[in-house]
Amino acid sequence: MIDKPKVGIYGLTGCAGDQLVILNCEDELLDIAGALDIKFFPMAMTGNDEKCPLDIVFVEGTVVQPEDEQMLKKLRERAKLLIAIGTCAAWGGMPAMKNETSRQELKMQVYGAASEAFKTVTPQPVSNFVKVDLAISGCPIEKEQLLQAVASLLHGDLPRLPSYAVCTECKMAEYPCLLVEAGQLCLGPITVAGCKALCPSYGQPCRGCRGPVEEANAASEAKVLQEKGFTSVDIQNRLRTFAASADSLKIESVEECTNA
Amino acid sequence: MHKSIVIDHICRVEGHGGITVNIKDGKVSEVNMDIFEGSRFFEPLVVGRAYDEVAPILMRICAICSAAHTVVSLMAVENAFGIKVGSQTRLLRELLVQGGNIESHALHLFCLVIPDLLDYPSVIALASDHPQEVKMGLELKKLGNAIQETIGGRAIHPVNAVIDGFGKLPTREQLLDLKEQLRRGLERSLATVDLISSLQIPDFCTSPNVYAALSSDEPGYSLFGDKIALSTGDTKDINVYKEVCREKVVAHSYAKQSWFKNKPFAVGALARIALDGEKLSGEAKKAKERLSLSSHPDNMLYNNAAQTVELVYSIERSMEIIDELVAVGIKQEKPMEVKAKAGTGTGAIEAPRGTLYHSYSFDKTGKLTEADVITPTAQNLANIEKDLRVSVENLIDKPKKSLTPKLEMVVRAYDPCISCAVHLVEVNFE
Numbered sequence: 071m072i073d074k075p076k077v078g079i080y081g082l083t084g085c086a087g088d089q090l091v092i093l094n095c096e097d098e099l100l101d102i103a104g105a106l107d108i109k110f111f112p113m114a115m116t117g118n119d120e121k122c123p124l125d126i127v128f129v130e131g132t133v134v135q136p137e138d139e140q141m142l143k144k145l146r147e148r149a150k151l152l153i154a155i156g157t158c159a160a161w162g163g164m165p166a167m168k169n170e171t172s173r174q175e176l177k178m179q180v181y182g183a184a185s186e187a188f189k190t191v192t193p194q195p196v197s198n199f200v201k202v203d204l205a206i207s208g209c210p211i212e213k214e215q216l217l218q219a220v221a222s223l224l225h226g227d228l229p230r231l232p233s234y235a236v237c238t239e240c241k242m243a244e245y246p247c248l249l250v251e252a253g254q255l256c257l258g259p260i261t262v263a264g265c266k267a268l269c270p271s272y273g274q275p276c277r278g279c280r281g282p283v284e285e286a287n288a289a290s291e292a293k294v295l296q297e298k299g300f301t302s303v304d305i306q307n308r309l310r311t312f313a314a315s316a317d318s319l320k321i322e323s324v325e326e327c328t329n330a
Numbered sequence: 331m332h333k334s335i336v337i338d339h340i341c342r343v344e345g346h347g348g349i350t351v352n353i354k355d356g357k358v359s360e361v362n363m364d365i366f367e368g369s370r371f372f373e374p375l376v377v378g379r380a381y382d383e384v385a386p387i388l389m390r391i392c393a394i395c396s397a398a399h400t401v402v403s404l405m406a407v408e409n410a411f412g413i414k415v416g417s418q419t420r421l422l423r424e425l426l427v428q429g430g431n432i433e434s435h436a437l438h439l440f441c442l443v444i445p446d447l448l449d450y451p452s453v454i455a456l457a458s459d460h461p462q463e464v465k466m467g468l469e470l471k472k473l474g475n476a477i478q479e480t481i482g483g484r485a486i487h488p489v490n491a492v493i494d495g496f497g498k499l500p501t502r503e504q505l506l507d508l509k510e511q512l513r514r515g516l517e518r519s520l521a522t523v524d525l526i527s528s529l530q531i532p533d534f535c536t537s538p539n540v541y542a543a544l545s546s547d548e549p550g551y552s553l554f555g556d557k558i559a560l561s562t563g564d565t566k567d568i569n570v571y572k573e574v575c576r577e578k579v580v581a582h583s584y585a586k587q588s589w590f591k592n593k594p595f596a597v598g599a600l601a602r603i604a605l606d607g608e609k610l611s612g613e614a615k616k617a618k619e620r621l622s623l624s625s626h627p628d629n630m631l632y633n634n635a636a637q638t639v640e641l642v643y644s645i646e647r648s649m650e651i652i653d654e655l656v657a658v659g660i661k662q663e664k665p666m667e668v669k670a671k672a673g674t675g676t677g678a679i680e681a682p683r684g685t686l687y688h689s690y691s692f693d694k695t696g697k698l699t700e701a702d703v704i705t706p707t708a709q710n711l712a713n714i715e716k717d718l719r720v721s722v723e724n725l726i727d728k729p730k731k732s733l734t735p736k737l738e739m740v741v742r743a744y745d746p747c748i749s750c751a752v753h754l755v756e757v758n759f760e
Contacts, residue, residue, distance in 0.1 A: 274492065
């Protein structure tokens with residue numbers, strides 16, 4: 071049991087949703103704050119300690135500019151454990167969706183001639199820059215997984231996260247299959263579990279917001295989707311929404327999968 | 331005498347921003363609200379996507395305002411395709427948005443602002459001396475999230491609101507359970523009015539403001555409307571929102587700034603109450619009088635008092651919506667099958683921080699060809715700089731140590747959502 075670990079919580083570029091999940095633990099927040107010694111949490115605190123060593127740092131967001139990279143490296147140096155929270159930190163998230171388009175081109179589209187003043191880097195997950203001890207994915211992360219992680223860390227352990235797919239959770243809950251029965255573009259079979267198949271529980275297809283499950287077979291998923299009548303563009307777009315940088319989600323083209 | 335004041339990183343706001351003030355011969359020569367949150371280029375990213383992927387992508391501009399982003403995005407898609415939603419969908423969407431307003435205002439007031447007014451570094455530090463107040467704030471926040479979970483399926487980035495309706499409709503029991511929670515929340519929101527009315531709101535940032543908010547001919551205060559009303563007396567249709575938000579790129583900021591007739595303007599709770607406060611009723615009307623909102627129209631620090639009034643309003647309105655839904659009975663409506671066609675549609679909504687616009691064009695296959703999103707914080711940036719200038723001028727003789735927290739307080743009063751503000755489409759050169 072670590073006695074009151076010194077903790078940092080920081081958001082690189084992103085929507086702040088994973089930090090908000092922490093603040094959304096309304097029933098547990100004061101207990102969490104009592105069990106941890108939160109030294110650095112600029113979104114929620116003033117008077118942050120910018121230098122002290124940290125036992126654990128939680129980082130959300132994507133690296134999209136040089137400042138993100140510098141801050142991330144600084145936090146890594148300060149912390150014994152670095153936990154990536156959210157799909158942006160774990161997989162690059164939505165900002166990394168069109169990395170084949172040059173940032174220069176996107177900057178021109180958005181800021182015009184003034185774009186020269188803005189520095190960008192190709193959006194990447196934090197593991198491309200520093201060692202990550204644990205990644206809790208999700209867009210946003212699940213409150214329950216966060217609380218379990220904090221409880222494990224207080225006992226000096228890393229939590230065990232599911233290594234099976236949303237599809238498994240969905241079957242266990244006995245929701246009607248949106249992929250096979252309803253013919254929807256559902257990524258449940260290749261997305262890592264942990265959300266209790268939230269979207270299918272509302273009759274909505276899994277969009278893959280939690281990133282790929284280990285050994286995801288995207289080619290086989292693409293083949294099924296193609297048989298359901300989806301175009302190569304639709305399938306590629308859906309695969310490349312939250313974790314475009316994941317090797318396991320890269321398929322050359324749907325035609326090629328069919329031939330494989 | 332100070333030469334410059336630089337605040338590298340404003341804490342207790344969502345996203346990363348700073349303030350730079352340059353002073354020459356005892357006068358403020360330059361004030362910049364620096365935004366250094368990185369760009370995610372959402373608008374070009376969504377180009378080429380199918381119409382049903384647009385809301386799930388663009389809601390992720392911001393977590394705190396994700397309910398508002400979702401609903402306005404769906405409205406813009408529906409307007410592009412000429413889809414008119416039924417009254418049940420309209421009411422449920424409004425309930426979702428009211429839930430977002432409750433959560434966002436409670437988060438801002440209790441976690442970010444009240445610690446300022448009582449001189450604590452964070453809500454956690456505040457909790458050690460004022461546990462009852464903090465618990466009350468967290469309960470209110472939880473209420474907003476409970477509504478968003480029940481109607482939207484998730485507190486952040488809702489999954490259940492779709493084009494022309496909802497994936498799964500709430501049951502009568504779920505709605506009645508929410509109403510019970512709202513009833514308890516109303517008590518807490520009134521206690522929040524007591525708390526805020528007991529706090530001293532300083533007046534160092536008073537200067538004339540131009541306000542903008544959505545309006546409609548419907549009775550009652552609302553977060554929806556088909557026209558943009560300005561305190562200058564101008565009104566514009568939402569389809570010509572660009573005539574209000576003339577955007578320009580400024581070198582110190584990744585966010586573009588909005589100006590109307592060469593004047594900065596403000597959006598948000600204070601703007602809404604300044605323009606439409608007469609339409610408030612019930613306890614919200616009394617709260618507005620208690621917090622003497624009408625007598626401080628030009629002090630943006632009163633935005634926090636306005637948020638308190640809206641906390642009461644959103645709770646009362648949510649109860650009304652539930653009464654209406656329960657009285658008619660939930661109809662098992664399924665969203666219609668969308669017939670995609672080429673077209674352009676604009677949606678506008680009052681998000682917690684002010685008017686939010688989404689505007690899209692689609693090709694005939696329903697793929698998005700162009701997106702424009704203008705967030706409340708982007709509209710407020712120029713006004714924040716105006717208020718920072720006024721505040722520095724009023725406080726210039728004070729030592730730096732006491733001045734900088736006051737400047738941060740000005741920024742925080744706007745409840746800026748810096749993630750939201752950073753983004754944007756093609757630039758219009760003028």
